[in-house]
Amino acid sequence: MDIVVEKLTKRYGSQKAVDNISFRVKTGEVLGFLGPNGAGKTTTMKAITTFLAPDEGKITVGNYSVDEDADEVKKHIGYLPEDNPLYEEMPIIDYLKFVAQIEGIEKGKVEEKVREIIETCGIEAEKYKKIIELSKGYKQRVGLAQALIHNPEVLILDEPTTGLDPNQIIEIRELIKKIGKEKTVILSSHILAEVEATCDRIMIINNGKIVADGTASELRKKAQGKEILKVTIEDGNINTIYTSLQNLEETELVDILDKSGNIFEVQSKVEKSSRRAIFKLCVDNQWMLTQMSFIEAKLEDVFRELTMN
Amino acid sequence: MKQIWIITKRELQAYFDSLMAYILLILFLGFSGFFTWIYGSDIFFIKQASLQAFFSIAYWTLFFFIPSLTMRLLSEENKTGTIELLLTKPVTNWQVIMGKFLSALALIVIALLLTLPYYFTVASLGNIDNGQVFSGYLALILFSSMYISIGLYTSSVTNNQIVSYLLTLSIGIFFQIIFGMLSRGVSGLIGHILNYLSVYTHFESMTRGVIDSRDIIYFLSFIFLGLVLSETMLIKKRYT
Numbered sequence: 001m002d003i004v005v006e007k008l009t010k011r012y013g014s015q016k017a018v019d020n021i022s023f024r025v026k027t028g029e030v031l032g033f034l035g036p037n038g039a040g041k042t043t044t045m046k047a048i049t050t051f052l053a054p055d056e057g058k059i060t061v062g063n064y065s066v067d068e069d070a071d072e073v074k075k076h077i078g079y080l081p082e083d084n085p086l087y088e089e090m091p092i093i094d095y096l097k098f099v100a101q102i103e104g105i106e107k108g109k110v111e112e113k114v115r116e117i118i119e120t121c122g123i124e125a126e127k128y129k130k131i132i133e134l135s136k137g138y139k140q141r142v143g144l145a146q147a148l149i150h151n152p153e154v155l156i157l158d159e160p161t162t163g164l165d166p167n168q169i170i171e172i173r174e175l176i177k178k179i180g181k182e183k184t185v186i187l188s189s190h191i192l193a194e195v196e197a198t199c200d201r202i203m204i205i206n207n208g209k210i211v212a213d214g215t216a217s218e219l220r221k222k223a224q225g226k227e228i229l230k231v232t233i234e235d236g237n238i239n240t241i242y243t244s245l246q247n248l249e250e251t252e253l254v255d256i257l258d259k260s261g262n263i264f265e266v267q268s269k270v271e272k273s274s275r276r277a278i279f280k281l282c283v284d285n286q287w288m289l290t291q292m293s294f295i296e297a298k299l300e301d302v303f304r305e306l307t308m309n
Numbered sequence: 310m311k312q313i314w315i316i317t318k319r320e321l322q323a324y325f326d327s328l329m330a331y332i333l334l335i336l337f338l339g340f341s342g343f344f345t346w347i348y349g350s351d352i353f354f355i356k357q358a359s360l361q362a363f364f365s366i367a368y369w370t371l372f373f374f375i376p377s378l379t380m381r382l383l384s385e386e387n388k389t390g391t392i393e394l395l396l397t398k399p400v401t402n403w404q405v406i407m408g409k410f411l412s413a414l415a416l417i418v419i420a421l422l423l424t425l426p427y428y429f430t431v432a433s434l435g436n437i438d439n440g441q442v443f444s445g446y447l448a449l450i451l452f453s454s455m456y457i458s459i460g461l462y463t464s465s466v467t468n469n470q471i472v473s474y475l476l477t478l479s480i481g482i483f484f485q486i487i488f489g490m491l492s493r494g495v496s497g498l499i500g501h502i503l504n505y506l507s508v509y510t511h512f513e514s515m516t517r518g519v520i521d522s523r524d525i526i527y528f529l530s531f532i533f534l535g536l537v538l539s540e541t542m543l544i545k546k547r548y549t
Contacts (some may be wrong), residue, residue, distance in 0.1 A: 012549070045391075048398075049397045050547075051393055051396060051397050051546075051547065052547055052549075053547040053548050071399055071401065074397055074398060074399040074400075075399045077395045077397065079394070081393050081394060081397075083390055084390050085390035085391040085393060085394055086391065086394075087323070087329060087391055088389070089318075089323060089326055090322075090323075090326070092321075094322070098319050099398070101315045102312060102315050102398050102399070102400060103398060103399065104318070104399060146394070168375065290467065302437060
C-alpha cells in the first residue's frame with residue numbers, strides 16, 4: 001500500500017508544525033524521517049495514522065482516504081507512537097490478546113498470533129509480567145509487538161529504538177529491514193546512523209518543511225558539490241609541495257593535515273577534479289604519490305547544514 | 310458491537326486487577342448494609358415488607374461511589390497517551406465511549422446483584438411488592454447510568470482523575486439535591502422545570518413502584534447527553 005501525502009499543513013495555534021509538505025512512500029520502501037526535535041516528524045505521522053486531522057491537504061493510504069475511510073486506514077496500519085504508551089497495569093500476554101481482538105483477528109487465531117508475536121519480539125520469558133515491571137527496552141518490544149500483531153501492510157514507527165541497548169537496536173533494525181521488504185514503513189529518528197542503516201530513503205524535515213529527500217548517498221553527494229581529496233606526497237619539501245598544489249589551476253584550497261607525514265587536504269573548484277593534475281605534478285617533480293583518496297561528506301554534516309538556521 | 314464488548318471486557322478486568330472493584334463492592338455493600346439494617350433501622354419499623362429504606366440509602370452511596378469509578382476511564386488514557394493507541398486501532402469514538410460506559414455500568418449491576426439477599430430476607434418477613442422492587446432496582450440502574458455518563462464526560466475533559474471526581478460531584482450535586490431544594494422555593498413554570506430537573510423527583514416516584522415514561526425519558530436523555538458530549542471530546546482531539 002502506498003502512502004500519499006499531498007500538501008499537508010497542520011497548525012498548533014498560529015504556529016505551523018507541518019507546512020505544506022507532499023511525498024509518496026511506495027510499497028516495499030522504508031522511509032526514514034530525520035529532523036531535529038519539533039521539526040514536524042511526529043505530527044506528520046499522527047496525521048497519517050488518523051489521530052490528528054490535517055488543517056489542509058490530503059493523505060491516502062492505499063486507496064483509502066485518511067479523512068473519509070478512517071476505519072479502513074486504521075485496519076491496515078501498525079503504529080508505534082512516540083513515548084510508547086501502553087496499558088501498564090496489564091500483563092503482556094493479556095495486553096497483546098486485547099490488541100489482537102480489537103484488530104479483528106478471528107477468535108480461534110488470537111492465541112496463535114499472540115504466541116507468534118511474543119516469539120518474534122523476544123518477550124517469551126516476560127510474557128506473564130505486568131508491563132509496568134518491564135525495563136524500557138522490553139516495553140519498546142511490547143510496543144512493537146502491538147504494532148505488528150495483525151500483520152499490517154503499513155507500519156508507522158515513531159522513534160522505534162529509543163531506550164534499547166546496542167544489541168537490541170541491531171535486532172530491531174534487522175526486524176524492520178526484514179518486514180520492510182514487503183510493507184510500507186515510515187520510521188522517525190534523530191539518530192543518523194540508524195536511519196542510514198535501516199532506510200532505503202531518507203527525508204530530512206526542518207521547521208515543518210522537507211529540506212532533503214533521497215538515498216543516503218544521494219544526500220551526501222548533494223552536500224558535497226566540491227571534490228575533497230586527501231593526498232600524501234613524499235620525497236619532497238613540504239613547503240614546495242604545498243605551493244605547487246596551491247598553484248594548480250583546478251585547486252581552490254590546500255590544507256596541511258599532517259606535517260611529518262606530508263598529508264594534504266585538497267579541495268577542488270566547483271565541478272572540477274584535480275586528481276590528474278596532482279598526479280602529473282608528482283611525476284614532473286619526481287615526488288612519490290603514496291595516497292590519494294576522497295573524503296566523504298558525513299551525513300552528520302549534511303544534516304547540520306540543512307537544519308541549522 | 311464486538312469492539313464495544315472487547316473494550317468493556319478490558320475495562321472490567323482493569324477494575325478487578327487494580328482492586329478498585331473489590332474495594333467498591335465491599336464499601337458499597339458495607340455502607341448500604343449498615344445503614345439499611347443496623348443504623349437507620351427504618352426497615353423494621355415501617356411495618357411493611359419493603360426495600361424503600363435500602364433504595365434511599367443507595368441513592369447516596371452510589372452518588373459518591375460512581376465518580377470514583379468513572380474518574381479514570383478517559384483521564385488516565387489522556388494522561389498516559391494510551392488514548393492515541395486506542396483511537397488508532399480500528400474502533401470508532403462511539404465504540405470507545407460505549408465500551409467504557411458499559412464497563413462501569415456492569416460493575417454497578419454486579420454490586421446491585423449482590424444486594425439481592427436483602428430482597429430475599431425482606432420477602433421472607435412479609436408480603437413484598439415485587440413490582441415495586443423491580444421498579445426500584447430499575448431506578449437505581451438508570452440513576453447510576455446517568456451519573457456514569459456525567460462522570461465519563463468529566464473524565465474526558467481532563468487528564469487528572471481527582472479533577473474528574475470533583476467535577477462529577479459538583480455537577481451531580483445540582484441534580485441530586487440543589488434543583489430539588491430550589492424548586493420548593495419557586496412557583497410557576499421555573500419551579501416546575503427545577504422540579505423536573507431534580508433526580509430525586511424521578512427516583513422517588515420509581516422507588517414507590519411507579520414506572521412513568523417521563524421518568525424513563527428523563528434518565529435516558531441525560532445518559533445520552535453525557536455520552537454524546539464525551540464522544541465530542543474525543544472527536545475534538547483530532548482537531549487540536
